[in-house]
Amino acid sequence: MKKTTRINTEMRYINNRQRFTISDLMAEFDISRSTANRDLADIQELGMPLISHVGAAGGFTVMRNQLLPAVQFNTDELKALFVSFMATTNTQLPFLQNRQTMTEKLLAIASQAQQDDLVQLKQLLRFENTNPANADLLELTDLASPLLKTLINASIASRHLTLTLTTGQTHDVYIQYLYNQDAQWQVMTFDLTQQQSHVWSLTSIHAVAINEAPLDMTVVEQQLTAAQPQPNLVLQLGPHAVQQFKRLHRPNRLLQYLDPFQQTARFQDYVAVDDASVLAQTADWLLFLGPDVQPIQVPSALTTIIKTRLQQWS
Structure with missing residues (x-):
């Protein structure tokens, strides 16, 4: 690695850490x-404000809220950034x-040459959320x-909030986490009072406030595990259904592959049968997976909805 490249990489490495030591740089x-x-010494001359600490717990820290030197991108990196930004159009980007x-x-x-390429990319590429009548x-x-x-x-400051x-x-x-589904942001939470x-x-949320009460994460993790319901939806997926699953599924849902080539898989989940909207969404998703699905365990309420949907086409 050239010295200039190493220095720039080290600056980003340092800026991403609260504290580091000489040994950390040597190893990394x-x-x-x-x-x-x-x-x-070179990094400090470039203007990065480092503070050294002596003693057994010594090392270096960086004064926060300082700007790094300008970062340069090559043509492919710039195209990748531009295309990634295009792909998020109409997706409620935070x-x-x-x-x-x-x-x-x-x-x-x-x-100028790169700008011409980017304009061509904008005219050429279409994404799932691009308006078909007018890409702009x-x-x-x-x-x-x-x-x-x-x-x-x-949530970055504290996962313990009052909604x-x-x-x-x-x-x-x-x-727990946030995710975007069907152009709507959803918040997965664990209710500390109801334990679910x-x-x-x-x-559906009007206001958010950080709850200053301390949380014992060991206890919270135990409560999360205890509150996890047993799966009531079990499926075996064939090759086509596996590919459909990769295209669309709820966050934090995994497949248990049954062969080395990942062509067949087992899927388990819990469906809240007392929530009509959840049942409807799950039915739509199961139909999206296609015919390459073998049901092993399905709630009767969900089966009824799927049969009703299929009868609409008969």
């Missing part, structure tokens, strides 16, 4: 102690406030609710 970049010391401004910033760092058209779903940014920032719903109810919850998991749509 396979360099000697003297080389690590010289690199640190933290996005003005897509046009960000697109112009990406174009601004490109040369941004729909209302492009921008997420401002509450999404608030919720994510609060106030639009109905006025409040819930003391542990945030619950999915809330972002539209």
Whole structure:
């Protein structure tokens, strides 16, 4: 690795850590102690503010909120960034406030030849969420609710939150994860009072607040395990259904492959049979998987809905 490349990589490595030592740099970049010391001196000369600490627990820390030197992208990296940004059109991307401004910033760092290529890419490529009538058209779903940014920032600071719903109810919850499904953001939570998991749509949440009460994560993990319901939906999937599963499935759902080539698999999940919307969504998804599915265990309520859907086509 060239010295310039190594220095830039080391700066990003350092900036991503609260604390590091000379030994960390030596091990990560396979360099000697003297080389690590010289690199640190060069990094400080470039303007990165490092603070050294002596003693057994010593090392270096970085003063926060400092800017790194400008990062340069080659042509393929710039295209990859631009295409990735295009692919998120109309998907309620978090933290996005003005897509046009960000697109112009990406174009601004490109040369004229690169700009021409990016414009051609924009005209050439179509994605699942691209408006078929006008690829440049941004729909209302492009921008997420401002509450999404608030919720994510609060969850980064603490997973222990108090959610106030639009109905006025409040819930003391542990945030497990967020996901986007059918152009709607969903929040998977564990209700610390009711001791059960619950999915809330972002539209059902009115306000978010960090709960300052400390959480014992060991206890929370035990409660999560104890509250996990037994699967009531068990399927065996053939090759076509496996591919359909990869295209669409709920987050944190896994397949248990039954052969070395991953052509057949077993799927287990719990379906809340007392929730009509969950039953309807699950029925739609099972029909999406296609005929290459062998049911092993299916709730009767779900079977009834699927039969009704199929009768509509007979």
